[in-house]
Amino acid sequence: MQDEGVLSVAVAGEHRTRSKIVLVEIIHQTLDVLLTAEEARLVHWDGRILRVHKLSSRKANQILHAPDAYPGFLGVFDHRARYRDLAEPLGDIVGVQL
Secondary structure, eight states, X not given: OOSEEEEEOOOOSTTHHHHHHHHHXXXXXXXXXXXXXXXXXXXXXXXXXXXXXXXXXXXXXXXXXXXXXXXXXXXXXXXXXXXXXXXXXXXXXXXXXX
16 A cells, blocks of 8 residues: 555535445545554545545644644544544535435
């Protein structure tokens, strides 16, 4: 696995159902990454991309030191993460129930 995983999707009006399905798939992909990761990862939604950062990365450090500057910060997760752990905060951000 590279230093960061990048998974993307856009949520748009008429494509909301398809986008919701894509978001669900991306959450599952993120959980797969977390399941195989040796250590916890920071998960961040930047408005169109769900990013997974090693805690030692520069970006993770920036987010952890100023979480209010990154409204898409979902949290720090390890292999014990569950679907709801990611779906609830991401759903709140994008305005759909996942």
